[in-house]
Amino acid sequence: MRRILWLVALLCGFTLLAGCSNSQSGRVYTREQAKMSHNVIYGTVQRVEPVTIEGTKSGLGAVGGGIAGGILGSTIGGGRGSALIAVGGAIAGAVAGSAAEEKMTTRPGVELEVHLEGGGVLLVVQGVDETFAVGDRVRVMQGADGSTRVRH
Helix, strand or coil: CHHHHHHHHHHHHHHHHHCCCCCCCCCCCCHHHHCCCEEEEEEEEEEEEEEEECCCCCCHHHHHHHHHHHHHHHCCCCCHHHHHHHHHHHHHHHHHHHHHHHHHHCEEEEEEEEEECCCCEEEEEEECCCCCCCCCEEEEEEECCCCEEEEC
């Protein structure tokens, strides 16, 4: 029975972490962005730098890890000691779950410096979903919500 509880807690934790994914891609639009118009400006890529986009810290990883750690901790020991170990397991699980959430949602990105045809320079950071090279002619799309993305 304890093994089943542990497996259920672990499954819940991974399910919570799966919901933490967030796309910084130039090809993914939110529902709101799909309904709005975007200004399009053309330009030329002048610089391409790889970057790392920080993972999310929504708290779901901590909650899932805390639940899993608490259940796992409660299966160890007996009596009053079991409660203390469960609390310790929940705390350790929350810390580990938070770190796991951030690690699982950290992703590679690209910093693009684009010289615009009408003058000016834009620096855009987005997820890596297209390959850009210096000299590429690109479209810079700016949404009314302030979002900016670069595409070929």
